Amino acid sequence: MAKVHVTTTINGDALEFLCDPEQTLLDVLRDELQLTGSKEGCASGDCGACSVMLDGRLVCACLVLGAEAEGRAVETIEGMAQGDQLHPLQQKFLEHAALQCGVCTPGFLVAAKALLDKNPDPSETEVRYWLAGNLCRCTGYDKIVRAVLDTAAEMRGS
Numbered sequence: 001m002a003k004v005h006v007t008t009t010i011n012g013d014a015l016e017f018l019c020d021p022e023q024t025l026l027d028v029l030r031d032e033l034q035l036t037g038s039k040e041g042c043a044s045g046d047c048g049a050c051s052v053m054l055d056g057r058l059v060c061a062c063l064v065l066g067a068e069a070e071g072r073a074v075e076t077i078e079g080m081a082q083g084d085q086l087h088p089l090q091q092k093f094l095e096h097a098a099l100q101c102g103v104c105t106p107g108f109l110v111a112a113k114a115l116l117d118k119n120p121d122p123s124e125t126e127v128r129y130w131l132a133g134n135l136c137r138c139t140g141y142d143k144i145v146r147a148v149l150d151t152a153a154e155m156r157g158s
């Protein structure tokens with residue numbers, strides 16, 4: 001089958017790739033572009049491990065076709081740290097030990113950043129509601145929620 005030629009922006013860099021018409025954005029990121037931070041937990045939109053931003057909107061990369069990235073801006077977990085400088089969320093996840101196996105972690109970080117970009121002062125309920133689409137089999141969620149709330153407080157300077 002003929003490949004699709006896609007011109008896009010990923011983490012601020014203009015980029016082109018070829019993909020199969022039915023290939024998901026998640027598979028393109030991981031298999032064609034070697035951006036393996038986004039994880040495949042379910043491939044059916046249920047776990048959030050593949051969360052990325054597409055034109056500023058939080059999406060499951062397993063439910064988006066690679067071809068749909070044409071002309072759009074994709075942000076992945078690889079774009080979150082600035083060089084050696086971790087994003088405050090990444091730092092707080094470490095401090096709160098909010099990860100164990102780590103498979104869910106990139107998705108939680110991308111989703112939590114999307115929340116804090118939109119709402120810098122979320123309540124615990126809002127954090128839990130926002131992250132309801134991200135599943136973790138290891139942590140019990142409390143440490144993740146604490147890490148997000150602590151990040152929000154620190155970023156607000158309180």
Ligand code: FES
Nearest residue numbers: 041042043048062
């Ligand atoms: S791998 Fe996409 S939601 Fe689970």
Ligand code: FES
Nearest residue numbers: 100101136137138
């Ligand atoms: S840390 Fe293992 S699934 Fe969340």
